[in-house]
Amino acid sequence: MSEAMISPTPPAAGSAPGANDPGKVDALRHAAQEFEAIFLAQVLDTMTQGLGGDGLLGGGQAEVFRDMLNDEVAKLISRSGGIHVADAVLQEMLKAQEVG
Numbered sequence: 001m002s003e004a005m006i007s008p009t010p011p012a013a014g015s016a017p018g019a020n021d022p023g024k025v026d027a028l029r030h031a032a033q034e035f036e037a038i039f040l041a042q043v044l045d046t047m048t049q050g051l052g053g054d055g056l057l058g059g060g061q062a063e064v065f066r067d068m069l070n071d072e073v074a075k076l077i078s079r080s081g082g083i084h085v086a087d088a089v090l091q092e093m094l095k096a097q098e099v100g
Contacts, residue, residue, distance in 0.1 A: 028093045029086075033078050036086040040074035 048066055078086060 024097070025094075028097070029090055032086040032090040032093065033082070035089050036082050037071075037075045037078040039085055040077050040083070041071045044070040044074055 045067065048070060051066075077083070
């Protein structure tokens with residue numbers, strides 16, 4: 001996901017120490033993107049379960065490659081803007097950092 005897509009709101013006054021740490025925000029952003037990629041991989045897996053037959057991603061050992069393809073496509077979607085699940089997850093993680 002592009003860095004501009006996720007723009008956390010500035011922490012409130014009196015928030016947890018280190019909440020303004022750019023390294024911490026980057027780590028949280030990365031975790032949120034990974035979460036979105038895992039979610040998207042599960043969605044893609046569900047969408048492609050019904051595919052079968054002869055072809056590149058047909059039955060047999062192709063199931064392994066279909067799962068790998070779904071994982072990589074999900075990572076690509078998440079890195080290139082995603083479906084904004086990472087935005088919501090990041091905001092909630094930042095709120096949790098402020099409280100804790």
